[in-house]
Every structure is written in C-alpha cells, then in structure tokens.
Amino acid sequence: MTLLTHHLHITFEVTGPLEIDNNAGSAVRGAVVNALLNRFCANQTAPTCADCPLVRVCPVAALVAPMRDTDEPGGEQRPRPYVIRPPQGRRYAPGESLTFGLGLFGRAAELFPYIVMAAHVIEFQGLGRRLEENRGRRGGVRLQEIDAINPLTGAKQPLFRAGKRQIQAPGIPIGPAEVASFAITLPEDRLTLRFLTPMRLIDGGRLVKQPALRPLLQRLGIRLTDLSMAYGDGPLPAADARALLSLAERAILERNDTRWIDIVSHSRRTGERTPIGGLVGEAVFSGNLAPLREILVWGSLVHVGKNAVKGDGWYVVER
Missing domain, CATH: 3.30.70 (Alpha-Beta Plaits)
Known part of the structure; x- marks a missing residue:
C-alpha cells in the first residue's frame, strides 16, 4: 500500500x-x-x-x-x-x-x-x-x-x-515508510488510543458504544482499501487483513475512560440533520498488538468510522 x-x-x-x-x-x-x-x-x-x-x-x-x-x-x-x-x-x-x-x-x-x-x-x-x-x-x-x-x-x-508573498508547496509527505518508522517505536503489548473527536462505528447493525479493536480495524481496513485504490497503488492484502482482525478480536480492553456524546450536524443545503456523535476519551488495550501497530497508526492519519470527512474518528496512538 x-x-x-x-x-x-x-x-x-x-x-x-x-x-x-x-x-x-x-x-x-x-x-x-x-x-x-x-x-x-x-x-x-x-x-x-x-x-x-x-x-x-x-x-x-x-x-x-x-x-x-x-x-x-x-x-x-x-x-x-x-x-x-x-x-x-x-x-x-x-x-x-x-x-x-x-x-x-x-x-x-x-x-x-x-x-x-x-x-x-x-x-x-x-x-x-x-x-x-x-x-x-x-x-x-x-x-x-x-x-x-x-x-x-x-x-x-x-x-x-501573512504579509509574505512567497508560498511553499507541502513537503512533508507521510507514507508507509514514515508509518512503519513510528509504529516500531510503540509497545508491542499495550497501547492507548485517545479519541479526540467522536468515534462512531456500527457493527452488526448496532452502534459500538464500548471501545473494541476488532470493529475499529474492520472498518479501518475498508477505509484504507478505498483510499488506497482511489489515491494510492493498491489495498492491504486480504490475508493480512483477516489475520489482523483475528488478533484484534483477542485484544483485551484493559482500561476504558471513554464516554459517549450525542452531536447532530445540520445541512443548510438539504435541511437534513445527521447524528455524528460517538466515543471520546481514552481506551487502553493489551495483548499481542505488535502486528496491529502500523494499521492503527494509519487510522490516526486518515480517521475511521462515520463522518470521518467532517472530523469524526480522529484519534492518536500513545505509548
């Protein structure tokens, strides 16, 4: 990818x-x-x-x-x-x-x-x-x-x-090499995800109101595939994705300091009201997390879940 x-x-x-x-x-x-x-x-x-x-x-x-x-x-x-x-x-x-x-x-x-x-x-x-x-x-x-x-x-x-005529082109691209370099510095068995904006995930037709890695990675894998197919050179291999989901399913939610907030977005163009609330706060996971580090770092860059383009699903991975 x-x-x-x-x-x-x-x-x-x-x-x-x-x-x-x-x-x-x-x-x-x-x-x-x-x-x-x-x-x-x-x-x-x-x-x-x-x-x-x-x-x-x-x-x-x-x-x-x-x-x-x-x-x-x-x-x-x-x-x-x-x-x-x-x-x-x-x-x-x-x-x-x-x-x-x-x-x-x-x-x-x-x-x-x-x-x-x-x-x-x-x-x-x-x-x-x-x-x-x-x-x-x-x-x-x-x-x-x-x-x-x-x-x-x-x-x-x-x-x-402001006040200066010259404008520079963006020159700090972040791709697979940068993600891998950062991911390898993270612990292999314990990670903190800090949700800065509402994380709104749906799993089995229901809202996910308690942090869980498997539905997060499942939706993230789909998002990365869509983005990479549209703007990169190909998706995460399917076999790798299945293996990661199996590991994510076995991860333990060690500490849950999140809360659910309800927010509604209103469109002036259509008049529609869209719920964009979700989980915010911190969740600590433990287990065999080493293979999950890179994809979780990718998620911190592209956001995940509903309404990502509006700012939802923004999180950081912390040591």
Whole structure:
C-alpha cells in the first residue's frame, strides 16, 4: 500500500467574537467547501458536482466530490481525499488564534494553491455561528499562517505567512515508510488510543458504544482499501487483513475512560440533520498488538468510522 498523506495546520487570528457549535468539524468543513465552491466553481448553475459536465476536469470537484472512473469498483463517488481536524476550542475572543487541521490524500496535495485561496475566502465568509453581538454575522477571522506538519513526529514546514508573498508547496509527505518508522517505536503489548473527536462505528447493525479493536480495524481496513485504490497503488492484502482482525478480536480492553456524546450536524443545503456523535476519551488495550501497530497508526492519519470527512474518528496512538 503506497498511499501518501499530507497534513496542514491552518491558523487564523480572530478579529471578532466567534463561537463554534459542538460539531466543529462539520462547521469547518462547510466553511472550506463553501469557500472552494464560491471562489472556483465555474458552473454555479449545476445543482451538484455530479450533475456538472466539467466534473472530471474540475479541481473543486476533485476535492469535494471526486467521481470514480467507469472501470473502478464501488459506488459512483470516490471517498473524499481529505479529512478535517477541527479546532479544540468553542468560543474565541478577538486577538486569539484559531487553528484547524486538514489532511490531504494522494495527489490532492497538488491542489494546495486552491486551499490557500479558499482560506482567504473564509476571511470574507466568517466562521462559526451567527451571533447577535456580531450583528447577525459569523465570527471574523484573518488568515495568519499555514504549516505542513508530521503528526507522528511533530516536524513542521512553514508554507504561508501573512504579509509574505512567497508560498511553499507541502513537503512533508507521510507514507508507509514514515508509518512503519513510528509504529516500531510503540509497545508491542499495550497501547492507548485517545479519541479526540467522536468515534462512531456500527457493527452488526448496532452502534459500538464500548471501545473494541476488532470493529475499529474492520472498518479501518475498508477505509484504507478505498483510499488506497482511489489515491494510492493498491489495498492491504486480504490475508493480512483477516489475520489482523483475528488478533484484534483477542485484544483485551484493559482500561476504558471513554464516554459517549450525542452531536447532530445540520445541512443548510438539504435541511437534513445527521447524528455524528460517538466515543471520546481514552481506551487502553493489551495483548499481542505488535502486528496491529502500523494499521492503527494509519487510522490516526486518515480517521475511521462515520463522518470521518467532517472530523469524526480522529484519534492518536500513545505509548
């Protein structure tokens, strides 16, 4: 599997009172997608990207609504080549910084210039809820900086700084070699998963409300296969996947410090309300975990479970 990921930190200075609901990832994703569509969509009359004759050659569609080629297996649309890592705060005062993350998969990093321009559009759109103290407007923000980061090592590359003309291309790709190098430093028999945003998994038609490695790895294997087929050079071998699931089934939940939270996402376009809640907190697993380390690290990069593209399913693997 040769999937590559790029991870960005995008930082704004808050210029007016700003408040984000609990579904921060959904709010940030909406701001980014709307900015891309408002700034770059060449066919605003099309009801959706799928209905537009330009969909195969449009950079906006490549990010927000990528379509499969006719000979590709799966549904009509590919998995989206990005995930949002939402800001951790909910209310910001003028002068404070607001940072969110954006993970890009495969060649989506080549569309980085569009991300920069979309970030500038967010300055005009505003971010967060409409507040009475802002005269019914969203919170004001001003783009300050964009960095490429390696979430595994903390390495950082400055890409954009306010007031400077030069913009650098993302240059910290994370792929199989980087994942393997980090995974081998993790313990072989005891791992902590810290769920930073709701982990929403369904197993056997039911929501998973207690941490368990087997359903997590089962869904993660499907996600990595979809992403690698769409943006890499092939999936995890089926035999390896079956062996990993068997090990995951035998892992012991040694400590459970998670809780379930209920959150609803509201779509202005369709009017639909979608539950995006799940497990947050820490879970400690023990057992023969050495063969599971790499795939778990991959999951920390691409997210797993429902609504991953909106920021759900973000976790870190800790020693």
